[in-house]
Amino acid sequence: MDRRAFIKIGGALTIGTVLGQGFQFYQAVADSKGEKTSALAKNKWGMLIDLNKCDAGCTACVDACRKENNVPLFGDKERDIHWIRKASVKQKFPNAREQSVPLLCNHCENPACVQVCPTMASFVRKDGIVLVDKHRCIGCRYCMIACPYKARSFVFKETHDWTNKDVPKRMHGVVEKCDLCVHRIDKGQKPACVEACANANNGAMVFGDLNDPESGISKLIANNAVQQIRADLGLKPKVYYIGM
Amino acid sequence: MNKKPLAIIVMAIALIVLLSPFIYNAFGTGLFSKVPRPEIKIEKEGKCVRDTEYMRRNHMNILLHSRDEAVREGVRAKDDSLNNCRSCHPSRGDFCIKCHSYIGAKPECFECHYYPKKAER
């Protein structure tokens, strides 16, 4: 190879790399600026769970979620998908009382999962719901590493359970989690777990708009000793608990 | 050692392998006669959400756009949704699959989304 040919090819490669990367940056900046303001922005959905009203033996919220969102069980404890689960928590003290705590995605205001997602498949919708765009997820599972609440599950296997045909079933290879029943919220309904909890006559779960100071949830948060899980991590979770 | 003849032979073989689908279609069983053009049955005649010609070429773009709007912005446009397709084309087998298998397109929509293969009625 003579000098001229070398410089030509080398130069073309370098310029190509630089231009290509530059274009990416440009597009990313343009994308983030071009976001539309939408009607969603006026709400900020949150949830409050009163543990004093939560019955340890009741799994109404979990069952309703599985049915509503086709969340499958493979019969393999380590690979089952959980959107909401009930954990039993107790102090490390002899004869300590066991408490049953429903755990779900906290829909943080500063979500660690969204921060690390390389494709922006995980994102915060304008009304504060943290969602996974499964059309864009590449299945790298970095979000599962970053989430301190273990809210996310990987779909290890294709599923065929399809109890609710309005909601998609699953194909393997993407990450999923609680979406606060976004399809119901858009219709003006409450999440399935909240509804099931009320129907089971517990009423431990309250769903509502945190932006509206007159909403039921805002008043409860203002007038009770509420707690969030691992608030110290600075993620600003939007699921509050009474009596933890 | 001169390697030119060898290189030409290798390139020729590669070219034939690359073009084999076209060659097969063109000369294998007569020009484009292998697969008959699909007959499309439309259950409910009438107007689609756009012109027929536009829909033939761009239905996937409409679906992609409405998909992103629905998932990311919460805008659930009723007209452009997959569910609305079903109101006139109730089965995937009679409508989508025919063309898709003719041209060899494999959209992934129905791995997760509900759209029956046969009309449910």
Place this chain on the structure above:
Amino acid sequence: MKIQFTTIEGKSFQFYAILVILSILAAAGLYASYRMFEGGHYITGMTNQVPWGFPIVMAVYLIGLSAGSLVLSSLSSVFGKKEYKVFSRVAVYLAALLLMAGLMSITLDWGRPDRLMIPFTYFNFNSMFSWNAFLYSAYIGICVVYLMAMFAEKEKLVTFIGAVAVIWAVAVHSGTGAIFGFIHARELYHSPLLAPSFIAAALSSGTGLMILILLGTFKFTNRPLDNRLILGLSKLLSGFILIVLYFIFIENLTRFYAFGLREAEHYYLFEGLHSKVFWIGLILTGSIIPAAILFFPKTNKSIPWIALASFMVVIGVLAERYIIVIPAQTYPLDQFPGKEVSSVFLDGAYANYLISLPEAAQAVGIVAIVGIMFILGLKLLELLPTEAVIHDTEKK
């Protein structure tokens, strides 16, 4: 005196035998990847508790080897060690190959490797993965230009690109370390030391691999190799081993000192399978024995002993990657500090992870692909010098 670089002949029976064996391994690995892609990841050892398994360990390891190799290649051009010019071409070529192998390991581990282009079309400024996609793709470009400058024998250009390459290699591997170090949720990941200790491990494993590659290729092709070259590299290696040990010591001591982290640290060091990998794989095999070999005057001048030490370091750094990636996931997330948790989703329980057959096959397959590309590169490109001899006159 000018160094002559030539291709190898590559017509012997052994040459083709190696190619065939490596191809079989590669095919087996790709088949395993295909099964993971087609059927789902349930066939691997990965779970919802341990979402990152051996493919990520391998990816980090291969990227480390690559960064180490690229820094070594610049010893002659940037740091003025002219006697090391003999292996600079091999090192750059190997760096490019190993990085591509690392990327392959990551992408084949994705749930949806068919969506390969999505990270390039949507860019998240906050994600280390996005930054790494940028750093890695430019890295490969730099390697190619660097190699072409070397083929063209353009001294000044080589020095310039060599300097860029060193900086870029450090950036790339710091970025790889930051993938883990930036994670606040898991106490065994969250550490600013991960980035520099990744670079130290990259240098030691890269040097070890280079010693093995030089000894192997020169012996196999019957070309003369000066022992002083290997001795020089082995001195570098002994230094790098100590730096790696220092980082490990500081990091673990810090965690052991803080009461809040002591439970996690106890788990890290003394419980589970990974603690055996730590003590036997990293500390004993990867650090103490090779360091002893390289510092003990009776063994540190003997080529077979140095080769053994290099091999142990290369294995030991793989163990280091394993104990960085895995235990932080098997140790339960601390959702309720100071309380006991249990649930059907295995909250608060120690998780298990065992490398499954498909993951192991995929890892071996990827290494085999590197091997194939490497020996084909030796045959097609002028990478290897006819002789690697240090001329005493040259040094003055």
